[in-house]
Amino acid sequence: MTELLQNLIDGLGRGSIYALLALGVAVIFGVMHLLNFAHGELITVSGYVAFWTISEGWSWYLVTPAIIATAVATSLVIERVAFSRVRGSSDFTLLLTSFGVHFVVFAVFLLYVSASVKTFPRPGWVTNTYSVGSLNLEVFDTVVIGVTLVTLLATSWLIQRTMFGLALRAAAADFDTARLMGVRSDTVIRGAFALSGLLAGIAGVFWLMRAGNTVPSAGITPMLKGVLAALIGGLGSLRGAVLGGFVLGLAEVLLRSRLPDTVASLTEGFVFLLIALLFIFRPQGLIRVAHAERV
Amino acid sequence: MRLKVLFALLAVFTLVVAACGNDDDSDGGTASAPTEAPAPTMTEAPAPMMTEVDIDAALAADLSECTAAPTGDPIQVGMAMDFSDVVGFVDIPGSKLVPFIAEKVNCTGGINGSPVEVRVAEVGQDAVLAAQELLDWGAHFLIGPPFADFALPILQTTGGQVPLFVAASTEPTLADASVNSFLVSFDDYGMSRAAAQWAYDQGITRAIVFTEGEGIPYTGVNPDAFIAEFEELGGEVVSVQTYIWAADTDFSAQVNEIAGISENNEVVFSAALGFQVTALRGQLEGQGLDGLTYIGTDALDATGIQAEVNNEGIAHTPHTSISSGDRIDTMLADYEAANGEALESRGFMALYVDSMFLGIQGILDCGCTNPADIGAAVAQIEGFQGLSGEITFAGTNGIPPKAVPINRIVNGVDTLVATIGG
16 A cells, blocks of 8 residues: 555656646647647757756756756747748648657757767755655655646646736637637747746756756657647647646556566556557547647 | 748859869768878888787877878778767767777778778668668778667678678677677676676675566666576575666656665666666665665666766676776877867777777788678687777687676776676
């Protein structure tokens, strides 16, 4: 029982990061119908900023805002340089553009920085633990869960209670009608990319604190987790994305912990098998979104 | 309108660049770097015929004071290299160093009057194309990338008729002397058996092993070999945990299990990367398990365990244990001085240079230039004193029975603490 509880908390910690990533993916999908496979590049770029700034002696207190600012800036630059050029194109064009961005960013770091792993020290408290009864909990998991909850509440407030949020929701429901109603497309799309970058930046801080390294392909895994969680939750649904993140995190930890040793190395395979089963019975994901189009 | 002007300017610029470019298109679209013999600066009496490569003489060459440029038929070394982020960390610096050393060889008059030419072809997504380009060029032997996904297509392209040195590989299945494919290093079995021996020699009788799965190349084969050797020595493997190589940095689920069975005196073995081992260690120590000993494979050297925080006491099996001022250190310093950049993955670099010299030694031994005959001669090499240690292929299937250095971080310094086997 104790181990199960620990697994649940570990899974929630992991799922919190996935939820933030998935929410960023869902925000962009909502306004552009773009499944953004370049989302992970925000963490790749942030990772190198973390490496360079920490190498210069910056503490994590300074590196944290630097990572978040980098993710937001990178997201806006990608929108300006790549996606604004193909705005209004077919979903397939947008999808290919996002792949293009991914490969360009990857190649730039590979060719002009290094193919080697660049490591940097993690904050000392990342592996600290504390006890609650018989439970031995990681401080990191607690912080991640707490920060994620605050971020999700703030995001919810932004979307539900502000003019920007109203415009975002209107654009997600029907972009053309929203424009006719006076919503400025540039503002709402750039705002969505900024919000997506902000969420990726917060997720990136935790991801990089845990990883302690970066490579040109560092963004692939977080991108996959984010996209997968968004799909599980129901593409286009912000609440679904968050739910999908937690479900994915819990599934990974519980399967790895509960599967017999002989098949434990197939954990990832089982996760994908469960996702496939989910899509057989609920092709729309956990939460159905009427207006979303599948890519 | 501005966009049209921009496109027009871009088109003009492209045409100008194309017009000013070299007409020689032999380089194609690949990263080729033929090494030319340096211009003569002085004339000397003919040297006696060389029967063995003189690595020290080549390394000592001063590129600003070369002897007469060799004018014989060139020895052509083809490097099919993987520049992706999977292997680029060794193949990129390796493909820079080998042409530099070839230049030094040429500076000393070449090999019996023949210059050494090196051509690098990046495998990209098509190793067959890169290998074919090098064969068409006339490579006498090839130096290939370490993993099977590219090395095997290269081997299929050569049809076993051209010697292939998989320089930085420890993958035993890539070695097959009957098709002229050779490792230059010890293999996974040698490496992980040595790790098990070292751990047992420290008086440790309990082990925790991390694997990706039984039989999986490198990430599973190394743990398999460690487990077999450790148990044969009399040790007990108390836990086998799975993880995702090169990706996992959160080992919470595994640590929870280990915390329930550990006596805080085990050795923890894996083929994981440096940042993974330190992440795992941090989480285990967070659970109070601070009495464990950690040992890993050459992956720790490849990913810079020396630069990691919380690396004190971690042991690993590098290909070469470099100390300040030794031959490898001097060679790398020479490269840096001449080219203004330090090479990464220092511990692997000797393997690339040895690959080139082994191929040349094959040519000297057979007195031939036919690649298949060179391969047959390489297969008979015995006691070759390479930069990375003594290399013997005679009587093997292409895996040299090399000694395995065990390095450990002691007081923050990567220190040679044992040498096992050989």
